[in-house]
Amino acid sequence: MNLQQLKWSHWLLLAILLALLTKWFWPTPEAQIRRQLRDLAQHLQLDGKESPLNSAHNAQKLGEFFAPEVTAEIHIKDRPQYFMRKRSDVVDATLLLRRSLKYFQVEFIDTQVRLENDSRAQVTTTAKARFDNEDRYFDAIELEIIFVFEEGRWRIKDLKTVQAIAL
Amino acid sequence: MPVRLPKHQVQIPSQHWGWSFINRLSYISSTPGRGDVVAIRMAGESVVHVRRIVGLPGEEILILRGKVYINGQELEEPYVVAARPWNLSDIKLAQDEYFVIGDFRNTMIEDHLLGKVNRERIIGKVLF
Numbered sequence: 001m002n003l004q005q006l007k008w009s010h011w012l013l014l015a016i017l018l019a020l021l022t023k024w025f026w027p028t029p030e031a032q033i034r035r036q037l038r039d040l041a042q043h044l045q046l047d048g049k050e051s052p053l054n055s056a057h058n059a060q061k062l063g064e065f066f067a068p069e070v071t072a073e074i075h076i077k078d079r080p081q082y083f084m085r086k087r088s089d090v091v092d093a094t095l096l097l098r099r100s101l102k103y104f105q106v107e108f109i110d111t112q113v114r115l116e117n118d119s120r121a122q123v124t125t126t127a128k129a130r131f132d133n134e135d136r137y138f139d140a141i142e143l144e145i146i147f148v149f150e151e152g153r154w155r156i157k158d159l160k161t162v163q164a165i166a167l
Numbered sequence: 168m169p170v171r172l173p174k175h176q177v178q179i180p181s182q183h184w185g186w187s188f189i190n191r192l193s194y195i196s197s198t199p200g201r202g203d204v205v206a207i208r209m210a211g212e213s214v215v216h217v218r219r220i221v222g223l224p225g226e227e228i229l230i231l232r233g234k235v236y237i238n239g240q241e242l243e244e245p246y247v248v249a250a251r252p253w254n255l256s257d258i259k260l261a262q263d264e265y266f267v268i269g270d271f272r273n274t275m276i277e278d279h280l281l282g283k284v285n286r287e288r289i290i291g292k293v294l295f
Contacts, residue, residue: 077280078278109210124210125210126211126214128213128214142210163282164209164284165207165216165218165282165284166282167258167281167282
């Protein structure tokens with residue numbers, strides 16, 4: 001390798017490094033939304049009974065993932081239906097869930113993100129959850145989520161369950 | 168394609184809790200048929216529902232005291248396990264819709280996941 005080639009390889013390495021750094025510090029909207037979902041799953045996780053204070057704190061933190069005027073419709077067969085119209089409803093529902101379960105873990109899989117414009121995106125995903133009350137069991141629901149860029153980050157504006165099989 | 172079935176998702180007697188296999192090529196040259204046990208995708212293919220097709224596009228489905236009627240004709244269903252007297256009023260299927268039910272029908276109809284499914288959600292036939 002001559003001196004000229006060596007210089008070129010340095011420039012190439014530098015360009016790759018810059019591209020990686022740009023991607024890391026300024027992720028695309030899609031990457032930001034995917035990261036939000038990962039963080040949401042992490043915040044939803046529950047392993048062992050929590051104190052009431054911790055439950056309230058965690059539920060409050062979770063509320064930040066949602067827009068103030070969020071609408072959510074959760075319809076799971078054999079379970080009560082949830083309709084939420086604002087962020088505080090989500091916090092209340094989360095609190096109730098955290099107080100009633102010992103173990104909860106959720107994972108968002110098969111996520112597809114479609115950007116509608118700079119501040120709105122439609123996401124379809126499957127939420128695979130593991131619960132524990134008496135027995136630990138598994139369930140999965142399909143979700144359609146609208147994310148909006150509000151108050152400096154992507155937040156959930158609409159969330160509803162999708163039925164693959166329906167009457 | 169291998170898929171993992173959770174215990175309460177097993178709706179077909181030949182299946183067991185654990186791994187099952189789906190033939191994704193089964194509907195390349197043919198269309199899903201009545202009696203086929205198929206995998207139905209959710210947002211993607213990592214998690215699937217497994218159900219049996221009883222109604223084909225354009226047909227009318229009626230369930231009366233646990234018996235399934237297609238366009239007014241009773242459907243023979245030797246695979247059904249412990250049917251309860253379900254009732255479901257007439258449902259007309261669109262040209263891209265199938266009607267699916269599990270074989271274990273010993274629950275209340277409200278507790279059983281049955282209904283119409285779009286063709287594009289059927290990803291293949293379940294082998295075992």
